[in-house]
Amino acid sequence: MNIYLRQAGTAARFLLLATLVLGVLYPLSIFGVGQLVAPFQANGSIAKDPAGKPAASALISQVSADDAGAQDPAWFHARPSAVGWDPSSSSASNLGPNDPKLLDAVAANRTAVAKAEGTSEADVPADAVTASGSGLDPHISPEYARIQVARVAAAHGLGVDAVQRMVDKRTSSGLEAFLGQPSVNVTLLNLDVAAGGTDD
Known part of the structure; x- marks a missing residue:
């Protein structure tokens, strides 16, 4: 015992x-x-608004579309989302690269982006028409950000050069870009636009 x-x-x-x-x-x-x-x-990578209050997490894309999926033209748009940018349910579409549904969605997205940005469909980058694996990725390519500059500048009464400087500021570089690809954080970029633009 x-x-x-x-x-x-x-x-x-x-x-x-x-x-x-x-x-x-x-x-x-x-x-x-x-x-x-x-x-x-x-x-939590919490970004703050000009008043110093928590506004968003820099790790999560913010909703810039209504319930019907129409994007707000006043802001930089993130990638399409298979979950409607809902942070409570992160996932991809799980459609294969040759799935007709995915191909149709990509074609529709390309046409919509080209029309919204006033550019040719050939100039629409791949990340503008395909969702990320999480559906919440706040990063887009510098190319996708560039074709949105004129629209956002006009919506906020800002100069194109000023908005482009905001894009350049939020474009990853150095070691961060070396480990992946240069990208632009749309969440932080839209906060910059809100701080530098007029109230809508």
Whole structure:
């Protein structure tokens, strides 16, 4: 009986130690390192409006379309979304590259984007007509942002050059671009436009 009591005591002490180290000390240390090294990312990448209030997460695309899917012409548009930009349900369409539904959607998107931006369908980049794997990706290519500049500038009464500078500011570069491709964060870009444009 004594040996079982000793084993039970050892197990209880180990459980208490493991709980203290892995359940308290380790999470607190990781939290502390995150706050010291990368507080913006550790706290959800929350972007703020000009008044300093939390406005959106830089990691999630914001809805710029109505329930019928019509995009608001006053803002930069993100990629199409298979989940309607709903952050509670992140997923792709799961349609194969040769699926007729996907091909029809891409063709319709290309026509709509070309018409909205006043450009030819040949100049519409691929990310403007295809959804991301998450359906919530806030990043678009610099090419897609560029063809939207004139429309957004006109909607807010801003100069084209001023809006292009906003795009350039939000275009990834350096190590971030080296590890992937240059991209533009639409969520942060639209906050810049809101701060620099007129109230609509």
